[in-house]
Amino acid sequence: MTDLVNSVNPGSDTSPLEGRPARWRSNGSLLLGLSILAIVVAMAIFAPLLAPYDPYAQSLPNRFTPPVWLPGGGWDHILGTDQLGRDYLSRIIYGSRISLSIGIGTALVSGLIGSTLGICAGYFGGRIDSVIMFVVTARLALPVVLVALAIVAIFGSSFTVVLLTLGGLLWERFALVTRAATIQLRGADFVTAAEIQGATVPQVMLHQLIPNLANAIVVVATLEMAQAMILEAALSFLGLGVPAPMPSWGLMIAEGKAQILFEPWLITIPGAFLFALVLATNLLGDGLRDVLAPESRN
Amino acid sequence: MLLNVKGLSINLATQRGTLSAVQDVSFHVDKGETLCIVGESGCGKSITALSLLRLLPASARLTAETISFNDLDLLTLPEADIRPLRGNRLSMIFQDPMSALNPLHTVGRQLTDVLLAHQHVTRAKAAERACELLLKVGIPNPEERLQQYPHELSGGLRQRIVIAMALMCEPELIIADEPTTALDVTIQADLLRLLKELQQALGMGMIFITHDLGLVSRIADRIVVMYAGEVVEAGPASAIFEHPAHPYTRALLGAVPDPSHPRMEPLESIPGTVPSLLSRDKTCHFRGRCPMAQDICNNRISLQTVGADHQARCIRVGAEDSQ
Amino acid sequence: MTPPLLELRDITHDYVVRHGIFGTRRRVRAVDGVNLRIGKGDVLGIVGESGSGKSTLARIMLGLLDPSEGAALLEGKPVSAFPRRGLAEKVGFIFQDPYSSLNPRQTVEQIIGYPIRLRDRGSPGSRRDLVRQTMEVVGLPERFLDAYPGQMSGGQRQRVAIARALITRPGLLLCDEPTSALDVSVQAQVLNLLLELRKDHELTYAIISHNMSVIQHMTTHVAVMYLGRIVEMDRSERVFANPQHPYTQLLLDSMLTVAPGKGIPELRLDTAAREAMRDHPVHIVTN
Numbered sequence: 001m002t003d004l005v006n007s008v009n010p011g012s013d014t015s016p017l018e019g020r021p022a023r024w025r026s027n028g029s030l031l032l033g034l035s036i037l038a039i040v041v042a043m044a045i046f047a048p049l050l051a052p053y054d055p056y057a058q059s060l061p062n063r064f065t066p067p068v069w070l071p072g073g074g075w076d077h078i079l080g081t082d083q084l085g086r087d088y089l090s091r092i093i094y095g096s097r098i099s100l101s102i103g104i105g106t107a108l109v110s111g112l113i114g115s116t117l118g119i120c121a122g123y124f125g126g127r128i129d130s131v132i133m134f135v136v137t138a139r140l141a142l143p144v145v146l147v148a149l150a151i152v153a154i155f156g157s158s159f160t161v162v163l164l165t166l167g168g169l170l171w172e173r174f175a176l177v178t179r180a181a182t183i184q185l186r187g188a189d190f191v192t193a194a195e196i197q198g199a200t201v202p203q204v205m206l207h208q209l210i211p212n213l214a215n216a217i218v219v220v221a222t223l224e225m226a227q228a229m230i231l232e233a234a235l236s237f238l239g240l241g242v243p244a245p246m247p248s249w250g251l252m253i254a255e256g257k258a259q260i261l262f263e264p265w266l267i268t269i270p271g272a273f274l275f276a277l278v279l280a281t282n283l284l285g286d287g288l289r290d291v292l293a294p295e296s297r298n
Numbered sequence: 299m300l301l302n303v304k305g306l307s308i309n310l311a312t313q314r315g316t317l318s319a320v321q322d323v324s325f326h327v328d329k330g331e332t333l334c335i336v337g338e339s340g341c342g343k344s345i346t347a348l349s350l351l352r353l354l355p356a357s358a359r360l361t362a363e364t365i366s367f368n369d370l371d372l373l374t375l376p377e378a379d380i381r382p383l384r385g386n387r388l389s390m391i392f393q394d395p396m397s398a399l400n401p402l403h404t405v406g407r408q409l410t411d412v413l414l415a416h417q418h419v420t421r422a423k424a425a426e427r428a429c430e431l432l433l434k435v436g437i438p439n440p441e442e443r444l445q446q447y448p449h450e451l452s453g454g455l456r457q458r459i460v461i462a463m464a465l466m467c468e469p470e471l472i473i474a475d476e477p478t479t480a481l482d483v484t485i486q487a488d489l490l491r492l493l494k495e496l497q498q499a500l501g502m503g504m505i506f507i508t509h510d511l512g513l514v515s516r517i518a519d520r521i522v523v524m525y526a527g528e529v530v531e532a533g534p535a536s537a538i539f540e541h542p543a544h545p546y547t548r549a550l551l552g553a554v555p556d557p558s559h560p561r562m563e564p565l566e567s568i569p570g571t572v573p574s575l576l577s578r579d580k581t582c583h584f585r586g587r588c589p590m591a592q593d594i595c596n597n598r599i600s601l602q603t604v605g606a607d608h609q610a611r612c613i614r615v616g617a618e619d620s621q
Numbered sequence: 622m623t624p625p626l627l628e629l630r631d632i633t634h635d636y637v638v639r640h641g642i643f644g645t646r647r648r649v650r651a652v653d654g655v656n657l658r659i660g661k662g663d664v665l666g667i668v669g670e671s672g673s674g675k676s677t678l679a680r681i682m683l684g685l686l687d688p689s690e691g692a693a694l695l696e697g698k699p700v701s702a703f704p705r706r707g708l709a710e711k712v713g714f715i716f717q718d719p720y721s722s723l724n725p726r727q728t729v730e731q732i733i734g735y736p737i738r739l740r741d742r743g744s745p746g747s748r749r750d751l752v753r754q755t756m757e758v759v760g761l762p763e764r765f766l767d768a769y770p771g772q773m774s775g776g777q778r779q780r781v782a783i784a785r786a787l788i789t790r791p792g793l794l795l796c797d798e799p800t801s802a803l804d805v806s807v808q809a810q811v812l813n814l815l816l817e818l819r820k821d822h823e824l825t826y827a828i829i830s831h832n833m834s835v836i837q838h839m840t841t842h843v844a845v846m847y848l849g850r851i852v853e854m855d856r857s858e859r860v861f862a863n864p865q866h867p868y869t870q871l872l873l874d875s876m877l878t879v880a881p882g883k884g885i886p887e888l889r890l891d892t893a894a895r896e897a898m899r900d901h902p903v904h905i906v907t908n
Contacts, residue, residue, distance in 0.1 A: 189722035193785070196683055196714055197736045198706030207735070211726035338804035339775075453671075482670040483831055484888060487875035491885035509805055512834070512877035516885050539881040553809035555838035556878055557861070562839065564813045568806035571774050 030287025036280035044096040051090035052078075055247045059085035067265055079269055083255060088266075091247035092273055098248045099229045099277055102163055106228035107221040109167025114174025115217055119205055121175070122182025132175070139172050145234060152240040159242050162235060166228045173224060177216050185209055215292035222285035226278045233274055249274045300503040301327040301350070301471055305363035308345055308354065317575045319345050319358075321527045327471065327503040332494070334514045334535070335507045336550075337524035340572055343507045346524075347473050350505075351390060352380050367471065386416040389464035393476040395456035398463070399448040405459055406444030412466045431462040436492055454485040461493060471503040479510070490517060511554050515539055520607075523547050526572055526583040529601065533608030543610035545588050582613070590614060624697035625658035626793055626825050627682060627712075632656075632691035634677055651677040652688070653849040658907055659793070659842075664819065664826040666836035666857065668872060669846030675829045678846075679797055682827065684708050695793075706740060713786030717798035719778035723770040729756075730766045733784045740789075751788065758822075759784045759814060776807035783814065787822075796828045800835060812839060833876045837861050845869045848899060855906040865904035867897060 043050060062085040066073040073080060079088035121132035151165045185191060185208070194208050233250030235241035237257075242248045244255075249270040256266030308320040320342040327333045335343045349360055350372065365372040367388065372380070384390075392398050400408055409431070410424035419427075425444065432440035435458045448456055457477060464472055474493070478486040494517055497504050508514060514521060518535040523544065531544040542548045552566030559565065570587040582588070585595040594613055601609040632655040635648040652674040659665045669675050680686040681693050684700045693700040695711060703711070716722035723732055734752045737743065743751070753763060759780045770778055779799070786794060799815070800808040812835065818824055830836050836843060836857070843860045845853040845868060853866040864870045871894075874886050 189716040189718060190724040192685075193714070193716065193722055193782075194735065194739075196685065197709045197739055197789075198704070199735075199739055203739065207727075208724055212724070214726075338806060483833060484670065484871055484875045484890060487877065487885055488888050488890050490877075491887060494885055510877065511805065512879050515879045515881045516877055516883055536881055539879070550805055551879065553806045554879060555809075555812065555834040557834070557837060557876075558878075559838065561837065561857070562816055564816065565809040565838070567809040567813055569810075571776075 027287045027290055029283040030291065033280045033283030033285075033287055036276055037284055040096050040100065040277050040280070043093050044100050047093045047097060051087075051093045053087035053090045055086060055090040055094040056245055057086060061085065064259070064263055064266075066263070067269070070265065080265065082252070082266065083259070088252075088269060091252060092249070092270060095247040095249045095252065095270065095273070096277070098159070098242055098246060099232065099274070102159075102166070102232040102242075103225035103229040103281065105163045106166040106170060106232075107225045109164065110169075110171035110224055110228075111174050111217060111221050113168070114171030114220075115178045115213070117171070118175040118178030119182050119209060119213070122179040123186055123201070123205065123209070125183075125186075129179075132179075136172050136175050139169070142169070144169050144231065148231065148235055149238065149240055152235065157235075157240050157243050159246070162232055162241055166231055170224050170227055170231075173220050174217065177220050178213055181213050181216055182209055185212055215288075219285055219289040219292060222281055222288060226281035226285065229274070229278055229281070299326050299366075300329050300331075300368065301505075302364055302366045303350070303362065304365075305361075306346065306349065306365065307361045308342070308349055309359045309361075310355070311357040311359070312576075315576050318578055319527055319575060320349075321578075323522075323524070323527075323529050325522050325529070325532065327505060329470070329503055330498065330501045331519045332497065332504045332506055332517050333520050333522065334518035335505060335522045335524060336509065336511065336514055338509055338572070340526075340575070341524040342527040343524050344475055347390070347475055347505060347507055350473065351384055351388060352377070382416065385412055385464070385469075386467045387470050389467070389469040389472045391457075391460055391464050391472065391474040391477045393479055395453065395460045396448065398460045399456060401448055403447075404444065405446055405448065405451070409444070409459070409463055409466060412463055416467050427466065428462070431465055432459070434496065435459075435462045435465075436488065437462075454481055454489070457481060457485075457489060458492075461489070461496075465496060465500070468500055469502060471505070472497070473505045473507070475507045476509075478513075479508070511550060512556075523550075527575055528583060528611065529609075530584065530612070531608075531610040532601070533604065533610075534606075537605055537608045541604070541608075543604040543608070543615050544584075544612045545590055545614075546584050547610075549587075549589075582611070584612075624694065625660045626663075626696060627659040627827070628694040628697075629655055629657045629678070629681070630692045630694065632678070632681060632688045632693065634674075634681065634686070634688045634690075650849055652681070655691075655846075655849075655851055656905070656907075657844055657851060657854065659825060659827055661792070661825055662823060663842055664828065664840045666840035666843045667827060667829045667846060668831060668833065668836055668843065670831070673846040674849040675846055676797070679714075679795055679827075679829055682795055683712060683714055709736065709791070710789045711791050711793060713789070713791040713794045715779075715782055715786055715794060715796040715799045718802045719775055719782050720770075720802070722782050723778055725770055728767050728769060729761070729773075729781055732770070732781055733788055736785065736789050752784075755784045755788045758787065758818070774807070775803050776810050779803060779807075779811050780814065783811075783818075787818070790822075792823075793825045793827065796826060798830055798832075799828065801830065801832060808835075815839070833872055834878065845872065851903065851905060852898075852901070853904045855904070859906075867894070867901050871898070 062081050063083055065077045065081040067080040068075055068078050077087050077089065079092060081087055117132050121129040147169060148165050152161055155161045191204060191208050194204050199207065232241055236248045236250030237254040239254060241250055244251060252270040253267050259266050303326065304324045306320060306323045310317040310319050323346060325333060335346065337343045348354055350365065354360060362373055406425060406428060409428035410421060413419060413424040413427060414421065428444060429440040432443055437443055437455065437458055478489050481489065490513065506517060515535065521533065521535050521538045522529055523531040523546065525546050531538060531547045538547065542551060549566055549568045553568065555565060568587050573583055573586060580598050582595045582599055585591045588595065599611055599613050601611050602615040604610050604615055632652055634652040635650050638647050638649050655678065667675050667678065677686065681688050684703065687701060695703065700708065730749065730752050733755055734748050737748055737751060756763065761777065761780050761784065765773065770781065800811050803811060815826065819826065828836065828839055840857045843854065843857050844851050845866065847868040853860060853864065853869045860869060861873065864873055871888060874888055
C-alpha cells in the first residue's frame with residue numbers, strides 16, 4: 001500500500017485549467033470586446049463624475065451646437081447639444097447606463113426562464129420535454145418586435161416594462177442550449193451516481209447539472225445581451241421604449257431623425273456608440289464561447 | 299522488407315508547448331509477418347500507426363530517417379501519390395467500426411466503392427468480390443447483408459465488415475489499431491483467428507496495435523514495446539516472452555491477471571504514472587517507476603542488444619548477463 | 622439460517638421496445654428467471670456477452686429498476702422497501718468509466734464527500750476528516766483533496782470513485798467492469814486495492830465483467846449469463862476447472878491468456894452451436 005501512496009503524484013500535465021490563461025490571452029476578439037465593454041461599463045458606473053453637464057438640463061439658446069470637430073463647435077460641448085440644448089456627451093454617458101442595464105437585466109430574466117425550461121425539458125424528457133419544446137416553437141413563431149410593441153402599447157412605456165418584455169421574449173436560445181446540454185449530461189455516470197446516492201431532483205440539477213451548464217449559459221447570456229440592447233434601441237426609436245426624457249441611445253437617434261439632413265451627427269454619434277457596444281458584447285460572447293465552451297461552436 | 303521505419307519522431311504543438319509524442323522509433327515488417335506494437339495509453343502507439351498513412355493532425359510535425367514501403371519512400375512521396383495507397387496496398391482497421399462506416403450508405407455500396415476507387419472493375423464484379431469476402435470473414439448470407447445499413451448490424455458484424463473492407467483490394471500491409479477491444483470475448487477470439495488466417499493466406503504484413511499481452515502472445519511474430527513515446531524493447535515474440543529484458547516489459551507481464559497467478563493474491567503493479575511528454579529530461583523515462591533504478595539511470599540510454607534481433611533500452615541489460 | 626446478503630428470486634424483466642413513433646410495442650425479455658445469492662464475504666463474478674442481461678441485473682440490485690417479476694432481497698428485505706438513501710448505504714456502486722463517473726466541476730473532496738453531504742451528516746470539518754480517512758483507505762494522497770478529476774490519471778480517478786462508494790460504509794460493492802477502461806498496469810493497482818479493501822473491511826463484491834482473467838483472479842463464485850438466464854453458477858475454481866455448460870466452455874476457450882505460440886483457439890459460433898447452448902440444461906450449484 002505504501003508504495004502506491006508514495007508513488008502517485010498529481011498528473012498536473014493533464015490539467016485543463018492550465019491551458020486557460022494562454023487561451024484567454026491569445027483570443028483577440030475576446031480581448032477587444034472585453035476592453036470596449038470595460039470602457040462602457042466604466043462610463044456607466046462613473047457617469048456623475050465623467051459627465052460635464054446634467055443630461056437633463058435644457059438650454060434652448062444653445063440648441064444644435066455642433067460637436068467640436070465641426071465648424072461652429074467648441075470645447076464647451078465636445079459632442080455638441082441636441083434640439084433642447086442638452087449636452088450630447090453627458091446624455092451619451094448616461095445613456096450607457098440604460099443600454100447596459102437593459103442588456104444585463106434582460107439576460108438575467110431570459111436566462112432564468114430559458115435555463116429553467118431547458119434543464120427541465122432535458123432532464124425529464126418525455127411529455128414534459130414535448131410540452132416545453134412546443135412552447136419554444138410557439139415562441140419562435142412570434143415576431144419579437146411586433147409583440148414587444150403591442151405589450152408596450154398596452155402597458156405603457158417604462159424601463160421596467162421594456163426589460164420584462166424583452167426578458168420574457170428572448171429566452172429560447174437559453175432553453176435550446178441548456179436542453180441539449182442537459183440531455184447529454186443526463187446520461188453521464190456522475191449524474192447516475194448522485195441518483196444512486198439518493199440525491200433529489202433539485203439536488204441533482206443544482207449540484208451536478210448547473211455547474212456543468214454554467215459556461216454555456218454565460219456564453220448565451222452575452223449574445224442575448226447584445227440582442228436586447230439593439231431591441232431596446234429599436235423600441236426607443238419607435239417611441240415605445242424607455243420614455244423621454246431618459247437619455248437612451250435609441251431615443252436620441254429618434255429625436256435626431258428630424259434633423260437627419262441638416263445635423264447628421266445627431267444620429268451618427270449615438271449610433272456609433274450603440275454599434276460599438278453591441279459589437280463588443282458579441283465579440284465577448286464569441287470569445288467566451290471559444291474559451292469556455294468550444295464544443296458549442298457551430 | 300515490406301515496411302521499414304527508422305528514427306521516426308513526432309512532435310505535437312499544443313497550447314502548453316511542444317509535446318514529444320514519439321521519439322526515435324524504428325521497426326520493420328516483413329511479408330506475411332505480424333508485428334505487435336504494445337504499450338499503454340499515451341505511449342505513442344496509435345499516432346505511430348497513423349503517421350504511416352500520413353493521417354496526422356495538422357499540429358503534428360514528423361521527422362524520420364526512413365519510412366519506406368516496398369520500394370516507395372513514404373517520407374517524400376507527395377500527398378497525391380499517398381492517397382491511392384490508402385485502402386489499397388496499405389489498409390487500416392480502427393477500434394470503432396462505426397467511425398469507419400458511412401451511416402448513409404449500404405454496406406454493399408461501401409465495400410464496392412473501395413474497389414472501384416482503386417481498380418478498373420465493373421460494379422457487378424466488385425459486388426461479386428464483396429460477397430466472396432463477406433463469406434470469408436464469416437458472414438453467412440452475404441447478399442442480404444450487402445443491402446443493409448451499418449446501424450442495422452451488431453458490433454461484431456460491423457467489425458467483420460470493416461475487416462472485409464480493409465481486405466477488398468488485397469493489401470500488402472494491414473494496420474490494425476485495437477480492432478477487437480470493444481467486442482465480446484468470444485467474438486474477439488473468432489475475429490482474431492479469422493484475421494490471422496486471412497493474413498497468412500494472403501501473405502500480408504500486419505501491424506497490430508494493442509495493450510493486451512495475452513493477445514500479443516498468441517499472434518505476434520515480433521514485438522515492439524513502447525513507453526512514453528519510445529521503444530523500450532523490441533524483438534522476436536518468443537524472446538520477449540521468455541526473457542523480457544526491460545523492467546517495464548516485465549512489470550506489464552506481471553500485471554496481467556493470469557490463471558498461472560495465485561488467485562486473490564496481489565498482482566504486480568507499476569507504481570506511479572507516465573512522465574509528462576512536454577518536458578523530456580535527459581534520463582531514462584522509466585526511472586521514476588522502475589524498481590531497480592540507480593544513479594546511473596539518470597543518463598539517457600540507447601537501445602542495447604540483448605540477443606539476436608532483440609534490444610532493450612535499459613542500462614542493466616549487459617550487467618545482468620555478466621552476473 | 623441467516624439470509625444471504627443479497628438474493629434474487631425468480632427475477633424476470635421485460636423492456637418495452639417501440640418501433641418508430643406509431644409502431645407496434647414489443648416486449649423484449651432482458652432477464653429471464655434469474656435466481657442468485659451473494660453471501661457475506663463472497664465475491665460473485667457475473668459474466669456474459671453484451672446484451673445478456675448483466676447490466677439489467679445490476680440496475681435491479683441497485684434498486685434503480687423494478688423487475689417485471691420476482692424479488693430482489695437485501696438482508697432478507699425487498700430492495701424496493703428500502704428508501705433510496707438507506708439502500709445506498711448498504712450497496713455501493715463502481716462504474717466502468719472513471720472519466721464519466723466523476724463530475725468534472727467538483728473537487729475530489731466534494732465528490733467523495735457528496736454522499737454524506739446529501740445526508741447532512743456532521744459539520745463541514747468532520748466531513749472533511751471523513752473524506753481524508755477514506756482517501757487514505759483507497760491510497761489517495763491528501764494533496765488531491767482540492768484537485769479536479771481532469772487533473773488526475775485514470776487509476777487515480779477510479780480510486781476517487783471507489784472512495785465515494787465506500788464513504789457510507791456499504792457492506793456490498795457492485796462493480797460494473799471496474800477496470801476495463803484502464804491500462805494493464807493501472808488495472809493491477811485497482812484490482813489489488815479491491816482485494817485489500819475486501820480483507821480489511823470485510824466487504825462483499827459483485828463484479829460484472831467480460832474479462833475472464835479478471836473474474837478468475839478476483840472471485841469466489843461465478844454466475845455465467847447467456848440470453849438473459851444464468852446458465853452456470855458455482856464456486857469459481859470449479860467453474861474454471863470443470864465447466865459444465867457449453868457457453869461457459871466457450872468463454873473459457875476464448876480467454877487469451879499469455880501463451881506464446883499457442884495461437885488463437887478455434888471456436889464454434891455457428892447457429893447450431895448457439896442453439897445447442899440455448900437448449901443445454903443449466904448447471905447451478907448454490908452454496
